Amino acid sequence: MTDPLPFGSTIGILGGGQLGRMLSVAASRLGYRTHIFEPGANPPAGHVADQVTTAAYEDRAALEAFAASVDIITYEFENIPTQALDILEAHRPIHPNREALRVSQDRLVEKRFLQDLGLATAPFAAVDTLSDLEDAIATTGTPAILKTRRFGYDGKGQARIKSANKAESALADMAGAPAILEGFVEFSREVSVIAARGLHGDVACFDPGENVHHEGILRTTTVPAHLTASQRMGAVLLAAQILSALEYVGVMGVELFVTDGGLIVNEIAPRVHNSGHWTQNGCAVDQFEQHIRAITGLPLGDGQRHADVVMENLIGDDMDKVPTLLRSAETALHLYGKAETKPGRKMGHANHIRPKSS
Amino acid sequence: MTDPLPFGSTIGILGGGQLGRMLSVAASRLGYRTHIFEPGANPPAGHVADQVTTAAYEDRAALEAFAASVDIITYEFENIPTQALDILEAHRPIHPNREALRVSQDRLVEKRFLQDLGLATAPFAAVDTLSDLEDAIATTGTPAILKTRRFGYDGKGQARIKSANKAESALADMAGAPAILEGFVEFSREVSVIAARGLHGDVACFDPGENVHHEGILRTTTVPAHLTASQRMGAVLLAAQILSALEYVGVMGVELFVTDGGLIVNEIAPRVHNSGHWTQNGCAVDQFEQHIRAITGLPLGDGQRHADVVMENLIGDDMDKVPTLLRSAETALHLYGKAETKPGRKMGHANHIRPKSS
Numbered sequence: 035m036t037d038p039l040p041f042g043s044t045i046g047i048l049g050g051g052q053l054g055r056m057l058s059v060a061a062s063r064l065g066y067r068t069h070i071f072e073p074g075a076n077p078p079a080g081h082v083a084d085q086v087t088t089a090a091y092e093d094r095a096a097l098e099a100f101a102a103s104v105d106i107i108t109y110e111f112e113n114i115p116t117q118a119l120d121i122l123e124a125h126r127p128i129h130p131n132r133e134a135l136r137v138s139q140d141r142l143v144e145k146r147f148l149q150d151l152g153l154a155t156a157p158f159a160a161v162d163t164l165s166d167l168e169d170a171i172a173t174t175g176t177p178a179i180l181k182t183r184r185f186g187y188d189g190k191g192q193a194r195i196k197s198a199n200k201a202e203s204a205l206a207d208m209a210g211a212p213a214i215l216e217g218f219v220e221f222s223r224e225v226s227v228i229a230a231r232g233l234h235g236d237v238a239c240f241d242p243g244e245n246v247h248h249e250g251i252l253r254t255t256t257v258p259a260h261l262t263a264s265q266r267m268g269a270v271l272l273a274a275q276i277l278s279a280l281e282y283v284g285v286m287g288v289e290l291f292v293t294d295g296g297l298i299v300n301e302i303a304p305r306v307h308n309s310g311h312w313t314q315n316g317c318a319v320d321q322f323e324q325h326i327r328a329i330t331g332l333p334l335g336d337g338q339r340h341a342d343v344v345m346e347n348l349i350g351d352d353m354d355k356v357p358t359l360l361r362s363a364e365t366a367l368h369l370y371g372k373a374e375t376k377p378g379r380k381m382g383h384a385n386h387i388r389p390k391s392s
Numbered sequence: 393m394t395d396p397l398p399f400g401s402t403i404g405i406l407g408g409g410q411l412g413r414m415l416s417v418a419a420s421r422l423g424y425r426t427h428i429f430e431p432g433a434n435p436p437a438g439h440v441a442d443q444v445t446t447a448a449y450e451d452r453a454a455l456e457a458f459a460a461s462v463d464i465i466t467y468e469f470e471n472i473p474t475q476a477l478d479i480l481e482a483h484r485p486i487h488p489n490r491e492a493l494r495v496s497q498d499r500l501v502e503k504r505f506l507q508d509l510g511l512a513t514a515p516f517a518a519v520d521t522l523s524d525l526e527d528a529i530a531t532t533g534t535p536a537i538l539k540t541r542r543f544g545y546d547g548k549g550q551a552r553i554k555s556a557n558k559a560e561s562a563l564a565d566m567a568g569a570p571a572i573l574e575g576f577v578e579f580s581r582e583v584s585v586i587a588a589r590g591l592h593g594d595v596a597c598f599d600p601g602e603n604v605h606h607e608g609i610l611r612t613t614t615v616p617a618h619l620t621a622s623q624r625m626g627a628v629l630l631a632a633q634i635l636s637a638l639e640y641v642g643v644m645g646v647e648l649f650v651t652d653g654g655l656i657v658n659e660i661a662p663r664v665h666n667s668g669h670w671t672q673n674g675c676a677v678d679q680f681e682q683h684i685r686a687i688t689g690l691p692l693g694d695g696q697r698h699a700d701v702v703m704e705n706l707i708g709d710d711m712d713k714v715p716t717l718l719r720s721a722e723t724a725l726h727l728y729g730k731a732e733t734k735p736g737r738k739m740g741h742a743n744h745i746r747p748k749s750s
Contacts, residue, residue, distance in 0.1 A: 041727065041729075042729065042731060055420070058440070059417050059420070059440060062413070062417070062439050062440045062729060063724075063725060063726050063727060064725065064727055065727035065728070065729045065740070066729075067439045067729065068439075080442070081420050081425045081426075081441075081442045082416070082417060082420045082440040082441070082442075083439075083440070084438070084439045084440075315676065318673065318720075318721065318722055318723055318724040318743075318745050319724065327718070332718055333715075333718045333719050335721070336721045338721045338722065340699050340722070340745050340746070340747055341698050341699060341747075357691075360685070360690055360691045361691050362676075363676065363693070363694045363696045364676055364696065364698075365676055366421075366676040366677065367421060367422065368421050369399065369421060369422055369423035370423070371399075371400065371420060371423045371424075371425065373400060382423070385676075387676050387698050388698065389698055389699075389747065389748045390747045390748075
C-alpha cells in the first residue's frame with residue numbers, strides 16, 4: 035500500500051474548463067494545489083488554481099516544464115493528443131490510465147470493450163464507406179445514429195439516419211472521419227452512475243442519477259432516480275465491473291439506458307461527469323473530491339447522499355434564469371466564469387436541494 | 393437600486409488566510425474572480441485565487457496597484473491598518489464599511505456601541521492604569537477577564553483575574569496596551585448568529601449555531617442549536633438590529649451567551665466567521681457566498697438549512713485525525729493548505745453532516 039500524495043503537493047490538470055475548475059477547488063479542500071495546462075487563454079479553471087500554463091499540446095518544452103512542476107497528472111477531458119501523453123507520462127504518473135483513454139477516445143473500441151465484458155450495448159457497426167453504412171443499416175435498422183468514432187461530445191459529430199435513403203448525406207456529415215452506426219434503443223429512462231476506483235483497487239459509487247438530454251446535451255440530473263432496488267444494484271455493479279476491467283483510477287461517468295430487457299451501456303467518460311454535479315450539494319464528498327482522493331491514494335468517500343438534488347444545466351441563454359435562481363431558497367448556483375455566453379455553451383449549473391426523501 | 397457587480401468582475405480580498413480562501417472559492421461559484429492582498433508568503437487563499445499580491449499594508453504603491461486591478465474590496469480580518477484603508481478607499485468601495493471596522497476593532501468601542509443599542513453585554517470597564525483596574529474590579533467583581541482593547545483573537549491578549557490581588561500581574565500582561573475588564577457571565581450555552589445585510593438593506597440570517605470553545609478557541613459548532621423558538625427569534629432580531637445600526641454590508645458573526653436573564657452579546661466580527669463554516673454543507677448558499685452576494689449587490693440567500701451539521705475545527709495536532717475523518721461517510725473535510733502545523737493554528741475543519749432533523 036503506497037502512501038497517499040502528501041498534502042501540499044501539486045496536481046497537474048490537463049484542461050482548464052469547468053471540470054478542471056471544480057477539480058481544482060476540490061483539490062484545495064484536501065490541501066493540494068493545482069497547476070492547469072490549457073491551450074486557450076483565460077481558462078475558467080485558472081481563476082481558482084495555484085498555477086496556469088497557457089500552451090499548446092504540441093509544445094514539448096511547455097509540457098515538460100508543466101510535468102516538472104507537478105507531482106501527479108490528471109485531466110478533465112478524454113481527447114488529449116497521444117503525443118502529449120507520451121511526453122507527460124515519461125515524467126509523472128497520469129491517472130486515469132492510458133488504457134481508459136484508448137478505450138473511451140474511440141466509440142467503436144469502447145463498444146467492443148463493453149461487449150467483451152458481456153455488457154449490453156446498442157447494436158452497432160463500424161462505418162468507413164457508404165457500402166459499410168448500407169450493411170450497417172441492414173444490421174441496426176432505422177432510425178439509427180451515425181457518429182464519428184472520435185472527438186464527439188454534446189451531440190457534435192452526429193447525424194440521425196431516419197431511413198436508408200438518407201445514408202449518403204449522413205456519411206457526408208462525417209467529413210471522411212471513421213464512424214460508427216448505432217441503432218436506436220427503446221428506453222424508459224436514462225441514468226448514469228458516477229463511479230470511482232482508488233489507487234488500491236477500492237471502488238465506490240454515488241447514487242445513480244436520472245438524466246434528461248435535449249438536442250444531445252444533458253439538461254437535468256435528478257437524485258434519487260426512479261429505479262427499482264435491483265436496477266440500482268445492477269447499475270452499480272456494472273459500473274464497478276468496467277472500472278475493474280480497466281484497472282481504472284479516478285472517477286468515471288457511465289451512462290445507461292433503462293429498458294424492459296435490462297440496462298444498456300450508452301457510453302463511458304473517463305473523468306468527472308456533468309451528470310455527477312449534483313454530488314456537490316448532496317454528498318459529503320462530491321465527485322470532484324472523489325476523483326482527487328482516488329488519484330492521490332486517499333480513501334474514497336463512500337458516496338452516501340444526505341439530500342435530494344435536481345441538477346439543472348445552464349446552457350447559453352439559460353443564463354437569463356440566473357436572477358431568478360439567485361432568489362430560490364433551495365438553489366446552489368455554480369457558474370463557470372466563462373467570458374462569453376454562446377448558444378450550446380455550458381455556462382454553469384444549479385443544484386436544487388431538498389431534504390432527503392429516501 | 394444599483395445593478396449588481398457584473399459577473400467576471402474582480403473582488404479584492406485583504407488577507408490570504410482560510411477565510412479569504414473560502415471567500416475566493418465562493419466568489420468563483422458566482423462567476424467572479426479574486427485578487428488576494430497578503431503580506432505573508434504563500435497564503436492559503438492564493439491557491440484558489442486569480443491573482444495574489446504579496447506586499448505589506450504599508451506599501452502604498454502595492455495597495456494602489458491592487459486597488460486599480462479590482463472592482464470592489466473586502467477583507468477576511470478586522471485589524472487592517474487604518475492608513476491602508478485610507479489609500480484603498482480613495483480608489484474602490486470597501487465592504488463592510490469603515491464604521492463596522494471602527495466599532496469592532498476596539499472592544500471598548502464595541503461594548504459601548506452595543507450598550508447604546510440597548511443590547512445586553514457583560515459588565516465592563518475601560519482600564520488604562522492600575523487604579524482604573526482596581527475600580528473596574530469593584531464594578532465587575534471577580535473572576536473577570538482583562539483584554540487588550542485591540543488586536544485580540546482566539547484568546548490572545550487576555551488575562552483572567554481570579555481575585556483582586558492578581559490585578560497588577562494581569563495588567564502587566566497587557567504590556568501597556570489600553571485594556572478593558574469584562575466581568576464573567578453565567579451562561580448555559582454559547583451560540584452565534586451569522587447574519588448578512590445586502591447593499592440594498594435586505595437582511596438574512598442562518599440558523600444560530602451552538603458553539604463550544606476551549607482555551608479561547610472555537611472547537612465545534614452544532615446546528616440546530618438547543619434554543620427555544622423565542623430564543624432563536626431573539627438572536628436573529630438582535631443580529632439584524634446590529635447590522636442595520638451600522639448600515640453594514642456583508643456577513644457578520646455575532647457571538648451570544650444564553651443566560652437565564654436572556655441573550656447577552658459577547659462580541660461581533662465584521663466578516664465571515666469560524667462558527668459559520670457549517671453552512672458550507674448545510675445550506676444552498678453558504679456564509680462565504682452570502683458575503684460575496686451581499687457586497688456585490690446580488691440577492692442574499694435566505695439561509696435555509698437542508699441538513700444538520702456539526703462543524704469540528706482541526707487545530708494543530710488535530711490534523712492527526714485526518715486519516716480517520718477521510719473514512720467517515722458523513723464528513724466533509726476542508727483543509728486550508730497551510731504549510732506548517734503549529735499548536736493553536738487552525739489547519740482545517742470537518743463538517744459532519746446528517747439528514748435534517750428539525
